[in-house]
Amino acid sequence: MSQPIEALAETLKLLSDKTRLTILALLKVQDMCVCDIVTVLEMTQPNVSQHLRKLKICGLVNETRRAQWIYYSLNLEDKHYLHGILEQLPSMKEQLNKLSPECCN
Template identity: 90%
Template sequence: MSQPIEALAETLKLLSDKTRLTILALLKEKEMCVCDIVTVLEMTQPNVSQHLRKLKIGGLVNETRRAQWIYYSLNLEDKTYLNGILEQLPSMKEQLNKLNLECCN
């Protein structure tokens, strides 16, 4: 099913931000909590949370609460038109492997 132009335009606006694209690249690798994303991006938690909030409102990420942590994952089941963009995102495996992500695990 094709997306209405307005919805597609809003999604592409969300993806026009480098930080949000980087977050999607990270979530393409694995589900992550805010603290892990903060560590990888070397940004403040409020800043990362704001980007995640926008991605959630745009329907691009899911959030799942586990104890005191909220984990984020990609939500692209009904957005097959984004597969080409996701395929172009660089792998973030090296950045994730360099870090000792202990805060939520």
């Protein structure tokens, strides 16, 4: 099997998890820190961090340090095949509007 197909298969397998798809939908709207993702998903911080770690290893998210916080953003560079998947994800703007501005500021 060729390398690009193996990489794509691994990416698609990673995206078969609804939590990781939800994280991508959130990051499609804006960059976020773990504490905000935890709040929206109503999950534990270690659980969310594990999902983010897997997305980062696969190259789907970037980390950026801002003061003491680490923010996550989508990394779609050279991943044009994901645009169609992201277009199918529901908008998460309503869930993000419920966030308190106190978390990572």
